[in-house]
Amino acid sequence: MRAIQATAPGGPDVLRLVDLPDPEPAADEVLVRVAAAGVNFIDTYRRSGAYTIPFPHVVGSEGAGEVVAVGAEVSEIAVGDRVAWSTAPGSYAELVIVRESQALLVPEGVSDDVAAALPLQGMTAHYLVTSTFPLGPDHDVLVHAAAGGVGLLLTQLASQRGARVIATVGSAEKERLAREAGAAEVIRYRELEDLTHDLPAEVRALTDGRGVHAVYDSVGKDTFDASLASLRRRGTLVLFGASSGAVPPFDPQRLNAAGSVFLTRPKLDDHTADRDELTWRARELFDAVRAGDLDVRVGATFPLADAADAHRALESRSTTGKVLLIP
Numbered sequence: 523m524r525a526i527q528a529t530a531p532g533g534p535d536v537l538r539l540v541d542l543p544d545p546e547p548a549a550d551e552v553l554v555r556v557a558a559a560g561v562n563f564i565d566t567y568r569r570s571g572a573y574t575i576p577f578p579h580v581v582g583s584e585g586a587g588e589v590v591a592v593g594a595e596v597s598e599i600a601v602g603d604r605v606a607w608s609t610a611p612g613s614y615a616e617l618v619i620v621r622e623s624q625a626l627l628v629p630e631g632v633s634d635d636v637a638a639a640l641p642l643q644g645m646t647a648h649y650l651v652t653s654t655f656p657l658g659p660d661h662d663v664l665v666h667a668a669a670g671g672v673g674l675l676l677t678q679l680a681s682q683r684g685a686r687v688i689a690t691v692g693s694a695e696k697e698r699l700a701r702e703a704g705a706a707e708v709i710r711y712r713e714l715e716d717l718t719h720d721l722p723a724e725v726r727a728l729t730d731g732r733g734v735h736a737v738y739d740s741v742g743k744d745t746f747d748a749s750l751a752s753l754r755r756r757g758t759l760v761l762f763g764a765s766s767g768a769v770p771p772f773d774p775q776r777l778n779a780a781g782s783v784f785l786t787r788p789k790l791d792d793h794t795a796d797r798d799e800l801t802w803r804a805r806e807l808f809d810a811v812r813a814g815d816l817d818v819r820v821g822a823t824f825p826l827a828d829a830a831d832a833h834r835a836l837e838s839r840s841t842t843g844k845v846l847l848i849p
Contacts, residue, residue, distance in 0.1 A: 524849065525580045525615035526829040531571025534830035534837075537581065545612075545619045546591070552599050552620050553591040558638035558823075559613045560584035561832045561845040562671075563740075563765050569833065572768070581829065582613035582847075586628060586637035596622045604628040606804075608641035608790065614829055616849045623797055626804045631812045639671070639818050639844035642790065644807045645800075646762065647675035649793035651683055654786060655736040655758050659684030662729050664737040664752050666745050667765065668705055669696035671844045674819055676738060677703040682815070688728055690721070690745075692839060699819070699842055717744070722751035729754070733781075736760060743767035755781035762788055765839070819843030 527540045547553045559582050567573045569581060586606040589599055599605065605625040610618050628637040651657045657680050665680065667673045668689030680687050681704030689705035691697050697708045707728050714720040726733055733754035739745055740763030749759050761769065777783050794800040810816035821843035824832040828847075835841050 523616040524826060525612065526582070526826060526847075527578045528569045528581050529578045531569070531577060533570070534833040536569065537830045537833065539827045539829075542580070542615075544617055547593040547596075547619055549593040549595040550622055551593045552589045552596055552605070552622055552625055554585075554587040554605060554607075554610075554618050554620055554625075555590050556585050556613065556616055556618055556849050557587040557634035558585055559615075559826075559847040559849070560608075560638050560642055561824075561829075561836055561847060562642055563763060563836065564642075565614075566833055566837055567764070580612035580615055582615070583611055584608050584638065584642045585610070585613040585618065586634050586641075587618075589625075590617070593622070598622065599625055599627070604634070604637065606637040606641050608645060608794075614826065614847055616826070624800070626801065629808050629812065632808055635820050635823070635846060636811060636818045638846055639820055640807055640811070641804065643671040643844065644675055644816075644818070645794060645803045646672050646790050647679050648803045648807060649788070649790065650676060650738055650760060650762065651679045651685075653793055654760050654762075654788050655738075657683045657685040657736075661685040661736065662688065662732075662734045662754075664688045664690070664725055664734045664749070665705070666690045666737070666739050666741045666749070667839075668700040668703070668708070669842045670740070670839075671821075671841075672740060672763075674699060674703045674843055675816070677705050678816055681705070688725060688734065696842060703817070711745075718747045718751070721745075721748040725752040733757060738762065740764075741766045742769050750776065750780050750783070750785075753780060753783045756783060757781070758784040758786065760786055760788065765837075820846055822846070823848055 742764030744766035
């Protein structure tokens with residue numbers, strides 16, 4: 523099979539198209555022919571060495587495709603089924619092994635591209651609005667990178683739950699997408715002279731001086747101070763990514779000074795801790811897609827061999843919605 527391997531820690535140039543033996547499923551695993559693989563920031567963190575992982579390794583963890591073989595103990599999935607997944611290492615490949623416990627059956631009416639785009643970013647958006655800070659009517663929230671893969675889904679789910687979304691974006695086109703997804707207000711951060719000072723001022727002007735109940739921040743280092751200053755008293759800063767780099771260590775006393783606010787750094791694994799929780803989140807998302815209530819935007823697709831270009835596009839923040847690789 524062909525696969526994309528990260529040969530050493532570094533930039534996109536360390537990604538290589540290689541030929542590897544076809545994998546064989548263990549007793550509790552299925553072998554899937556990949557129709558599309560999701561490209562995510564966590565892939566770039568692992569490729570760069572920011573997250574510890576052995577090298578060389580086949581990149582990627584998310585995708586969708588057709589089951590071509592099953593292990594002896596697999597009972598709920600059959601050859602020919604379409605499945606999606608968020609946690610199958612080595613997904614930038616023509617074939618990938620997926621544990622049955624992590625495989626999500628894709629219902630009729632959901633395309634392969636949408637199925638590949640939804641698991642990681644969709645379930646992340648789902649847990650953010652249902653579990654990390656459960657949203658409802660009368661909540662004001664700030665969503666950074668609102669035209670990105672998670673951002674567009676998060677904005678839709680938040681607004682559907684009655685929350686008022688204030689979105690940050692980097693361009694007029696991204697503003698249009700954020701508003702279409704349900705954002706009530708949009709701030710173009712590149713038009714601000716001083717992000718740390720001007721963004722909280724804009725947010726407070728939009729909330730009668732109070733600030734927001736929650737900030738959903740996937741950007742990290744560049745936005746952290748502004749996010750903290752945008753919260754109302756006893757608000758919650760949800761830091762769930764670091765596309766601009768990791769937030770440096772900081773004094774917890776700042777949470778007191780900001781108004782007894784809360785800071786959390788959640789991850790998907792802890793919100794899909796068992797099969798029931800995993801399938802509940804996936805089912806709600808797939809049902810919303812089929813009902814026409816959730817729009818999953820695939821902003822760019824790249825051939826598998828062009829994985830380095832896909833990483834460059836994602837890291838430049840020039841993309842909108844989901845980026846996919848097609849084997």
